[in-house]
Amino acid sequence: MTHKEVIKRDEVVVKFVGDSGDGMQLTGTLFSDTSALDGNDIATFPDYPAEIRAPHNTVAGVSGFQVHIGKHIYSSGDEADVLVAMNPASLNSNLKWVKKGGIIIIDADTFSSEAIEKAGYTANPLEDNSLSSYNLIKAPVTSMTMEAVKDIFTDKKSAEKCRNMFALGMIFFIFGKSLEHTDAYLEKKFKKNPAVVEANKAVIRAGYNFCENTDVLEAQFQVETAEITKGKYRNITGNIATAWGLLAAAEKAGLKLFLGSYPITPATDILVELAKHKSLGARVFQAEDEIAGICSAIGAAFAGSLACTSTSGPGLSLKSEAIGLAVMTELPLVIVDVQRGGPSTGLPTKTEQSDLAQALFGRNGEAPCIVIAASSSANCFDWAFEAARLALEHMTPCILLTDGYLGNGSQLFRIPKMADLPQIHPPFAKENDPEYMPYRRNPETLVREWAVPGMEGLRHRIGGLEKTNGKGAVSTDNNNHQLMTTYRKEKVERIANRIPDQKVMGAEDAELLVIGWGGTQGALKLAVQEMQNEGKSIAFTHFNYIMPLPKNTGDILKRHKKTVVCELNMGQFVNYLRMNFEGINFRQYNKVQGLPFVVSELKNCFNQILEEK
Amino acid sequence: MIEHSTVELTRADFASDQMVKWCPGCGDHSILASILGVFPKIGYKKENFCMVSGIGCSSRFPYYVNTYGFHSIHGRAAAIATGIKISNPNLSVWINSGDGDAMAIGGNHFIHLIRRNMDVNYILFNNQIYGLTKGQYSPTTKQGQITKTSPFGVIDYPFNPGELVIGSRGTFFARAVDNQPKTLVEVCEHMAAHDGTSVVEVLQNCVIFNNGTHAEVTDKEVREERQLWLKHGEPMIFGKNRDKGIVLNGTKLEVVTIGENGITEKDILVHDETTENTGIHMMLAQMRPPHFPMAFGVIRAYKQPTYKQLFEHQMEDAQKDAKIKCVDDLLNSGDTWIVE
Numbered sequence: 009m010t011h012k013e014v015i016k017r018d019e020v021v022v023k024f025v026g027d028s029g030d031g032m033q034l035t036g037t038l039f040s041d042t043s044a045l046d047g048n049d050i051a052t053f054p055d056y057p058a059e060i061r062a063p064h065n066t067v068a069g070v071s072g073f074q075v076h077i078g079k080h081i082y083s084s085g086d087e088a089d090v091l092v093a094m095n096p097a098s099l100n101s102n103l104k105w106v107k108k109g110g111i112i113i114i115d116a117d118t119f120s121s122e123a124i125e126k127a128g129y130t131a132n133p134l135e136d137n138s139l140s141s142y143n144l145i146k147a148p149v150t151s152m153t154m155e156a157v158k159d160i161f162t163d164k165k166s167a168e169k170c171r172n173m174f175a176l177g178m179i180f181f182i183f184g185k186s187l188e189h190t191d192a193y194l195e196k197k198f199k200k201n202p203a204v205v206e207a208n209k210a211v212i213r214a215g216y217n218f219c220e221n222t223d224v225l226e227a228q229f230q231v232e233t234a235e236i237t238k239g240k241y242r243n244i245t246g247n248i249a250t251a252w253g254l255l256a257a258a259e260k261a262g263l264k265l266f267l268g269s270y271p272i273t274p275a276t277d278i279l280v281e282l283a284k285h286k287s288l289g290a291r292v293f294q295a296e297d298e299i300a301g302i303c304s305a306i307g308a309a310f311a312g313s314l315a316c317t318s319t320s321g322p323g324l325s326l327k328s329e330a331i332g333l334a335v336m337t338e339l340p341l342v343i344v345d346v347q348r349g350g351p352s353t354g355l356p357t358k359t360e361q362s363d364l365a366q367a368l369f370g371r372n373g374e375a376p377c378i379v380i381a382a383s384s385s386a387n388c389f390d391w392a393f394e395a396a397r398l399a400l401e402h403m404t405p406c407i408l409l410t411d412g413y414l415g416n417g418s419q420l421f422r423i424p425k426m427a428d429l430p431q432i433h434p435p436f437a438k439e440n441d442p443e444y445m446p447y448r449r450n451p452e453t454l455v456r457e458w459a460v461p462g463m464e465g466l467r468h469r470i471g472g473l474e475k476t477n478g479k480g481a482v483s484t485d486n487n488n489h490q491l492m493t494t495y496r497k498e499k500v501e502r503i504a505n506r507i508p509d510q511k512v513m514g515a516e517d518a519e520l521l522v523i524g525w526g527g528t529q530g531a532l533k534l535a536v537q538e539m540q541n542e543g544k545s546i547a548f549t550h551f552n553y554i555m556p557l558p559k560n561t562g563d564i565l566k567r568h569k570k571t572v573v574c575e576l577n578m579g580q581f582v583n584y585l586r587m588n589f590e591g592i593n594f595r596q597y598n599k600v601q602g603l604p605f606v607v608s609e610l611k612n613c614f615n616q617i618l619e620e621k
Numbered sequence: 622m623i624e625h626s627t628v629e630l631t632r633a634d635f636a637s638d639q640m641v642k643w644c645p646g647c648g649d650h651s652i653l654a655s656i657l658g659v660f661p662k663i664g665y666k667k668e669n670f671c672m673v674s675g676i677g678c679s680s681r682f683p684y685y686v687n688t689y690g691f692h693s694i695h696g697r698a699a700a701i702a703t704g705i706k707i708s709n710p711n712l713s714v715w716i717n718s719g720d721g722d723a724m725a726i727g728g729n730h731f732i733h734l735i736r737r738n739m740d741v742n743y744i745l746f747n748n749q750i751y752g753l754t755k756g757q758y759s760p761t762t763k764q765g766q767i768t769k770t771s772p773f774g775v776i777d778y779p780f781n782p783g784e785l786v787i788g789s790r791g792t793f794f795a796r797a798v799d800n801q802p803k804t805l806v807e808v809c810e811h812m813a814a815h816d817g818t819s820v821v822e823v824l825q826n827c828v829i830f831n832n833g834t835h836a837e838v839t840d841k842e843v844r845e846e847r848q849l850w851l852k853h854g855e856p857m858i859f860g861k862n863r864d865k866g867i868v869l870n871g872t873k874l875e876v877v878t879i880g881e882n883g884i885t886e887k888d889i890l891v892h893d894e895t896t897e898n899t900g901i902h903m904m905l906a907q908m909r910p911p912h913f914p915m916a917f918g919v920i921r922a923y924k925q926p927t928y929k930q931l932f933e934h935q936m937e938d939a940q941k942d943a944k945i946k947c948v949d950d951l952l953n954s955g956d957t958w959i960v961e
Contacts, residue, residue, distance in 0.1 A: 045958055189956075234960070242957045256948045266708050268700075286936050287943030288951065291707050296733035300700035303693070303730075307673070307704025310691055311712070315704070333694050423957060426949045461671045461689035461705065461712050469637075469683050471692030472676075481639065482684065 012220075013227040014184075019078025020231055021085035022179060024172075025102045026094030028071035029061055031172035035092075036073025037418075039179055042189045044243050044420055048077040049234035051385070051530065053084035053417040053604075058273075058357050065118075065126045070098045077183075079232035082384075083530030084417055086606040090182070092175045094118065094149070096127035103139075111225075112142045113178060115149035115171065145224045149174045149215075156214040157207040166204075170211040177215025184228050187212055237422060244421040246385035246414035247277035250318075250344055253392025255288055256424075258314040260393075261400055261432035266291045266313035268304030270323065273356040274412040275346035278318040298326035302343065306330060309339040310470070312460035314396055316342040321350045321363050324407075328370050331405055335375040335496060337470045338447075338456050340399040340406075340434065344392070347411040347527075349602045358602025359413035361526050362577040367407040368555055368584060374493050376500045378406035379555040381526035385419040391552060393429065400434040402503055403455045409554075411527040411576075413604050434458055440465030446480030447492075454499035501556050510558035514540060514547025520617055521568035523594075525551040525581050528605050532574060535610035546614060551581070562589050572597055572617055574610065623665050623711050630661040635670075637687040643678060648799030648825035649746065653685055655802050656715075656744075659809040660688075663713070671712045673702040675722040678753050679746035679825070682717035696727025699734040702741050710929045713813070714741040720761040721751050724780050728760075735789040738817040740929045744809075745782055745820055748827040749834045756830035763834075782822045783906025787899050787921060793819035794906065795919045798839050799826060804850065804917065811919050817927045838915045849914040851905070853922070856889035859914050866890070867913075874904050876913060894922040 022039065024032045033054055040052045055072040062069030076085035087107040093099035095118040106112060116134070124132050133139055134146065153174045154167050161167045180187060191209060198204040219225055244252075258265035267290065269279040283292045291313065295301040302317040309315035319327060324345045334341045347363045349355025367379045378398050382391035388410055395408040437444050437457035446468045447456050459466035468480060476483040477491055512521070513536065524532040529550045536548040549564055551557070565571060565585065572595040573582035582596045597613045599605065635657050643649045660670060670688035674680035676695035683690030689712075693701050698716045706714045723731045723745055734741070750768065751757040757770040761782065765774045786794040793815045797805040805823065812819035824835040838847045849859040849867065857867040864879045866889035877884045890901070905916040945951050 041956060045956070047960070236960055238960055240953070240957055240959050242952075242955065252948070252951060255951065259948045264708060266704065268704055285945070285951070286939035287945050288948065289936070289940075291932075291936075293703065293707055295700065295703075296729055299697065300703070300730055300733070303697040303700030304704030304707070306693070307691070307701035307706075308708040309704075310689075310701070311671075311705040311708035313708040315708075329694055330697065337691075423952045426947070426952075460709075462668055462709060464666075464668050467668060467687055467689050469672075469690035469692060471683070471690075472694050473692065 012225070014230050015227045016230050016232070017078070018232050019076065019081065020089040020229060021074060021076050021087065022090045022092070023072055023074045023088040023102065023105065024092045024175065025070055025072040025098035026172070027065060027098065028057055028059070028069050030071070030094045031169070032071050032073050032094070035172045035176045036075050038176060038190050038193060040075045040077070040418065041243055042180070042185050043075070043077040043183070043231070044241070045189055046185060047233035048231055049079060049081040049236060049420055050243065051076045051081045051084045051417060051419045053413060056357055065095055065097050065123050067097045067101045067128055070101050072098070072102065077231050079235055082534050083604065086608060090179070092179065094171065094175065096124045096129060096133070099133065100127045100129060106142060108141050110142055111145065112139065113145045113147055113175065116146040117148050117150035147178065147218065147224065152214055152218060153211050156210045160203050160207045160210070166207070170207050173208045173211040174215035177212035178219050180212070181216045181219040182225060182228060184230055187216065234420070236420065240423045241420050242423055243418050244386055244389070245277070245416060245418040246382065246388040246410055247275070247346065247416065248281050249386055249388035249421065250382070250392040250408070250410060250415070251278045251281035253389040254282070254314070254316055254342065254396055255285060255290060256389070256426065256429060257393045257396030257432060258289070259426065260429055261314055261396070261434055263312065263314040263434070264289055264291055266293070266305060266308035266315045267318065268293045268295050268301045268308065268315070269318045270295050270298045270301045272298070272320045272323045274348055274415050275318045275320045275323070275344065277415065278344060278346070298323040299330060302327040302330040305341055306334050306337070306339060309334070309341050310337070310461070312458070314342070314400060315340065316344065318344040318346070320346050320348050321366070322353065324363055324366055325370070329372070331377065332371045332373060332375045333472050334405040335371070335377055336472050338403045338496070340403055340458070342392070342395045342399050343405060343407045345407060345409050346415040347409060349600070355602040357412065359411045359527065359604060360576050360600060360602065361411060361528070362580065362600065363409060364554070364577065364580040364584070367409060374497065376497050376555065377404055378402070378500060378503060379409065380406065380553055381409040381551070382414055383526055383529035383550060383552055385414050385417045386421040388414055389421065397430070397432045398503060400432055401455070402453065402499065403435060403458060404500060409526055414527040436460070437463065437466050439463050445478045446470060447475055447478050449495065453502055454495050504556040504559050507553050507558060509560045510549055510551065510564055512547050512549045512564055515545070516567060518547035518568060519545040520547070520570045520572065520614060521565070522546060522548045522614060523551070523571060523573045525554060525575065528574060528576060531605040531607055531610060535607045535614065538607065539611060539614060544618060546618070554584070557588065565589055565592050570617055571595065572614065574605065576600060576604070623669050623713050625664050626666045630664070630667065632657040632661055634667055635660045635687050637685050639684045641685050642681065644829055646828040647678070648748065648823070648827070649679055649682070651799050651802050652744065652746065652805065652823055652825065653682065655805040655809060656686065658806055659813070662810060663813050665713050669712055671705055671714050672717065673698045673705065673714060674717040675727055676753070677719040677722045677751070679717050679719040680722060696722055696725070697730060698722070699727060699730035703734060703739055706739060706741055706929065707932065710740070710933060716741055716743045718743065718745055720745070720747045720749060720782070721759040724760040724782065724785065732785065732789040735786055735791045735818045735820065737928045738790070738792055738925055740816060740927045741818060742812050743818060743820040745822045746825045747782060747822050748825045748831055750827050750831035752827045752830050781907060782820070783920060784903065786820045787903050787906060791820060791921065792817040792923045792925050793919070794902070794921045795821040796824070796915070796917045797821055798824045798835070798917070800839060808918060811922070815922055817925060837910055847910050847914045849908070849916050851892045851894070851916055851918040851920060853892055853894045853919065856886055856891050858886070858889060869901070874908065874913070894919050895924065897923055
């Protein structure tokens with residue numbers, strides 16, 4: 009055993025990459041869960057190809073999982089401190105994301121001349137000095153894995169499946185993590201196959217011992233534990249948090265939860281998760297298409313459920329006409345859009361914020377509805393809850409925008425107590441109310457009452473045709489249409505009276521105000537915080553309420569000398585702000601590469617703006 | 622279970638105060654009159670009926686019946702009705718749809734509703750034309766017909782709704798005629814009693830844009846010779862003199878005359894609406910003049926667990942031995958830890 013120095017770090021980024029099928033998602037998840045149990049704050053982000061199994065050992069088939077652990081984590085991190093690359097292709101496609109001087113662990117057994125060529129290299133990167141600025145660890149992962157399991161498996165295939173555990177063992181040693189959680193996971197997962205449990209445990213230990221007993225690495229790292237509020241925690245992905253937020257809202261409203269949905273990347277996990285929870289009364293319907301998904305939800309809303317549909321960009325396009333129907337019939341409906349790269353099929357597995365304009369304006373006629381956005385994987389829970397609360401209490405569809413980065417990424421989640429969440433009060437009509445009319449409105453909120461089939465004395469008809477205010481009969485009267493259009497618009501706008509003020513991080517007189525919305529909060533906040541620590545005159549405000557905007561939005565935007573709106577699209581939010589607030593010279597920073605912002609690029613941009621005269 | 626009314630209801634309980642705006646002479650009027658007669662007979666509480674429609678002349682139906690109603694968007698009635706029924710299985714859900722609404726723009730929802738055996742009643746108004754948009758050909762318009770969008774004649778092959786229903790694993794299919802209300806009422810009662818997706822195709826006349834499209838089978842003069850009214854357990858006999866019948870000759874149906882060539886009533890095929898095998902049902906749905914009469918009444922009524930039964934069964938099972946009984950349980954399930 010060699011003695012290792014222990015280096016303390018506030019945070020590190022570890023990225024696991026390999027061929028899809030190499031088990032990188034599981035490896036990353038086990039490392040992040042172990043770190044979380046160890047007290048680190050965490051955020052993760054999977055990066056996988058659109059193909060389920062692209063050709064073996066090619067760049068197209070590379071699947072990755074990034075884990076960011078430390079004291080205070082806002083995002084899944086920028087460049088990796090440690091890269092684990094299971095084959096040449098994954099090294100080639102990920103080297104650009106590794107910090108200079110960072111550690112690269114490769115499986116030396118996979119660098120055959122054939123695989124090197126298939127990965128797109130013209131020369132062997134292990135021999136041409138191209139990796140000299142990194143701390144390269146050439147580990148014989150495959151052969152040592154085979155050796156570790158030779159008494160358990162006789163076939164090569166079963167043995168090779170354990171390779172990822174060797175890499176995990178190495179990482180566990182490097183970061184001084186215990187194997188306890190992974191052992192327990194394996195025992196549970198492969199309960200029926202003890203040989204697999206034994207083999208994986210043996211391989212993890214082989215990897216762990218390889219680092220401990222050889223001098224491939226001089227130091228171990230100790231990453232700071234989180235400075236977070238006391239409480240009970242778990243790790244959660246944005247999609248699961250969204251599903252749970254909806255379940256929580258249904259319970260708080262005393263309603264059945266209905267989800268009508270159709271599988272679509274990267275939103276499918278919401279459907280998958282809710283389908284599990286029949287015991288909580290979730291009524292989940294996998295429809296024949298996106299349109300049936302939302303239309304079944306509209307039917308469920310008419311019938312008195314907390315009705316939801318989940319989708320991604322192209323699916324939202326297909327649902328547009330039906331959203332208009334929900335606007336017209338003034339029924340509560342939650343539409344979750346987990347945004348991905350567009351247009352059309354676009355980049356299904358990559359993240360983007362380019363559905364905002366569609367959410368705000370993508371319907372025929374004057375069809376306003378609520379639009380809100382989650383801004384972290386964990387707060388997808390809160391915003392899904394809020395989407396349901398607003399839809400139910402204001403009798404209108406509400407579009408919740410998340411994105412692939414939030415949906416698939418994971419974070420620490422402080423487990424709330426249901427008793428601490430607000431009660432939701434849908435405006436139900438009273439049975440046998442002789443005064444009941446389908447479009448009788450609350451004068452303050454303009455919200456109509458909800459009379460549900462089965463309720464006595466409230467039979468009525470609704471539909472997509474314009475109706476008379478109050479009574480709800482079919483009407484083509486010109487003044488009535490003007491009135492109803494105004495009411496539908498004002499009903500949504502008046503929600504601004506019932507949402508909190510927009511907050512700003514930083515001084516009121518800061519020279520530059522950085523503006524963001526939705527899933528980019530982590531990187532933006534970190535970039536601004538670092539610059540504030542460097543003494544720069546910079547402030548930050550991040551929007552979750554988009555339609556309507558918080559009432560103080562205009563005041564905030566006007567008080568800073570310079571503003572920059574940062575978003576993962578070509579400027580949809582900035583144009584929405586321009587439309588609403590005249591006379592402000594908004595700068596914009598946009599990126600559409602299917603990737604989240606990195607802190608370094610943001611700081612460059614903000615510094616440049618500050619230097620401008 | 623759908624709750625029954627404690628008081629006897631009449632058609633007046635279901636009449637709406639809305640002015641009926643269909644053209645004078647439209648077949649829809651008599652379908653409405655039949656439904657207003659059927660609902661009190663079914664006997665559920667007024668509040669437990671829910672009418673759902675899409676877009677088209679027939680889709681105005683919910684406005685004219687005083688129940689809960691939803692006049693939705695083109696083609697989507699089946700999907701909306703699905704959500705209503707899953708959300709509240711204790712409602713009697715009825716869909717009104719036309720040939721274009723159900724089988725063109727709404728074709729996907731139509732076949733999947735049927736495939737799932739969703740517990741709804743589906744009245745399909747087949748007038749073989751787009752009426753509300755003033756006379757374009759629909760998926761059931763006859764080949765060769767001149768319409769506004771087929772000035773040289775329709776070249777599309779038409780759908781036969783019965784084939785589509787049975788081919789989509791339908792458990793109930795019946796056929797009726799708008800101007801024969803007594804039989805229409807009987808068929809609707811039968812469909813309401815069937816568990817699962819019950820579809821009745823009503824041959825409906827559009828007086829303005831497709832007048833007489835069904836005349837070759839529905840005209841008083843030809844009715845008896847060209848309509849075979851099926852009754853479960855009874856031989857398939859038709860004709861003015863009740864002397865014609867259907868036999869199975871090899872793998873095909875054939876029209877025979879009783880008393881000719883040694884044929885007696887015993888040779889005539891006996892209708893079995895309950896059999897799982899779709900063979901004869903499909904052939905009956907396909908029959909049409911000039912070589913055959915058209916089959917009416919209940920062609921298929923096969924019992925099979927419905928979506929509601931299967932769904933509710935899963936819900937009950939899941940809730941019976943659930944470890945997670947409320948959202949607090951869920952939030953605290955799996956790997957969690959305390960930060961002090």
